[in-house]
Structure formats: structure tokens, C-alpha cells
Amino acid sequence: MTIDSEEGDETPPARRRSRRYVPNLAEFYFRPQFDWTIEEAQASYEARQPPSSKVGIDCVYYEDCIEGMGRLPDGSIDLVIADPPFGIDFDGKSGAYNRDASLVVEGYEEVSESYDEFTKSWIREIPRVLKSDGSAFIFSGWTNLEPVLREVREAGLTTLNHIVWHYPFGVFTRRRFVTSHYHVIFLANNPQNYFFNKVEHYPEDVWAVKRKYRTREVKNSTKLPTDVVMRCIDFSSKPGDIVLDPFMGNGTTAVAAKCSWRHFIGFEINPELETVIDDELASVELGEAYIPYGERLPTIEQLAEKYPVAYREFLRREGER
């Protein structure tokens, strides 16, 4: 725009925006609500006592979880991570799952009783064993979701999120869509007071994490990725907390807990998995994956190195302050 004046034409200087848009800046300013140094995490871990003389911590008990959970005192668990059997006719070895049967441990236990009865009997123990501010994550395929949701409601637990875990791999199909997601139901005993550490600026309820196949490991073929279990631990527990997994399988929860200064208690009905779980646990060091949450976030210098144009002006202004 030009302005006519007695002195002649004058073009005003272009208006400078006082605040230039910088992408992802909110992420840079974000800080997790709770954080612990490595020393603090280790101290909390070492201070924690077992819930009773009958149940130790950092142990897997090879028995039916319904009996095992019965021995846990009221309010003794901070977080439950449960990945129950599917309740379908699945031997864990089927060629359709693109798995090498020679690497799969015998004895994947399906459910012999009615799936509804089985689901009721273990889910009703959760609100009792959980602390008043504790929470739970239950994994479920879509085929067995209905009884899980019903029993969760019956047990008086509150659903906080219905997370979809998307894994970009599914069983090949001809006349229907390929199933490539799991449901992860996030629950609290008390929706007004539960522990939640928002360790990311914008944590969405769709998690895209790949499953590993054909890794040449001997295992029970339903193994969850450690990254998925670690998300549950990071957001919903503190160092030193006790994480209960009623269906331990290959020991993924035990490994994730050990790596991050959390304790675990597990049940697994298939005793043949004991060597798998022991080997998995022996392969990691106590606390080895724990990094204080604030230190996991990108720094502005890292962002500027990656996106020099977008961040140059911002850094210049910061430097002038």
C-alpha cells in the first residue's frame, strides 16, 4: 500500500510480526509433571518393600493368576498390565501367523472354561489389589473385547481411555480387512484421583508400534513389544512402584519393569515359560533403560540443527534477551 503526502510518495516499512510462528515450540516448552534423577529412581526402587510375607517382589509365580491374585493384599499394587489369552482356538503356532513353529514354546494356555466366567474371575480382583490411586491397562483383541468391557464395568473400574495399538502387520485375508490393531483399555480405580505422569506433550490414544516377527528367538508367540508395555509403565507408574502382570507370557512386563526401576509381580500358568522369562530377565540390567523424562525431550538446539530455517530467528531473539 502507498500513502500520498505533501512530501511525496512514501512507502511505510513492512510491518514486522512481533511473534513469528515457530513449529513445535509448545513441545520444546513442555515439561513432564513428575520426574526423577537416576539416583532418586534407584533410591525409590531400593526403599520399596514386598506387599506381604506371602508374596515377594520381582518374582514370577507359575500358577493360575486367579489363585495367585487371591494372595495379594488389598491395595498392594500400583499398576496392572494384563494381556490375557484371546479366548479363541489359537495354538500360537499357526502358519497363518507367519511364525516359525520350531521357535515357539509348547503349552500356550487357552481358556478351558467359558471365556465370560474366566474374564469375570480375574478382572474382579483388579480393583481390590490396586491402590486407590492405581490404574490398569488391559489388552484385548476385538473378538474378546465385549466380555472385557462388560466385566470392567461390573467390577466398578472407570475407563479413562480406549487406546488403539496399531501394528502395521496382520494376517493375510481374502474376504475381509486385515486386523492390524489391538485394544488397550486404560482404567482407574478412582477417576478423581489416579497417578498419571504426562511425559509427552501430546500423547494420543492411537499408538503405532511395530510387532516383531521372525526374530529367531524362542518364545511364546504372543509377545508384546517392550515399547508398548514401557508406555504403560512410563505414563502410569513411579520408580519403585509394583507392576502386576497376571499373564506374564514371555516376561515382557518383568523386563520393562526391571529396566525402568519398577518392581514386578507376575503369574504364568505355563511352567515351560520359566526358562524363557529367566533368560529375558538375565539379558537386561537393573534400571538400564531409565532416563529422566525431561532429558528424553528434544532440546531447541537439536531442533535448530534439524530445522535451521524455522528455528534460526527464534534462537537469535532468545540470544538477544
Ligand SMILES: C[S@@+](CC[C@H](N)C(=O)[O-])C[C@H]1O[C@@H](n2cnc3c(N)ncnc32)[C@H](O)[C@@H]1O
Ligand atoms: C497373550 S499371552 C501374554 C503375552 C505377554 N504379554 C508377553 O508379552 O509375552 C497370555 C499368557 O497367559 C497365560 N495364561 C493363560 N491362562 C492363565 C491363567 N489362568 N493364569 C496365568 N497365566 C495364564 C498363557 O500361558 C500365556 O502365556
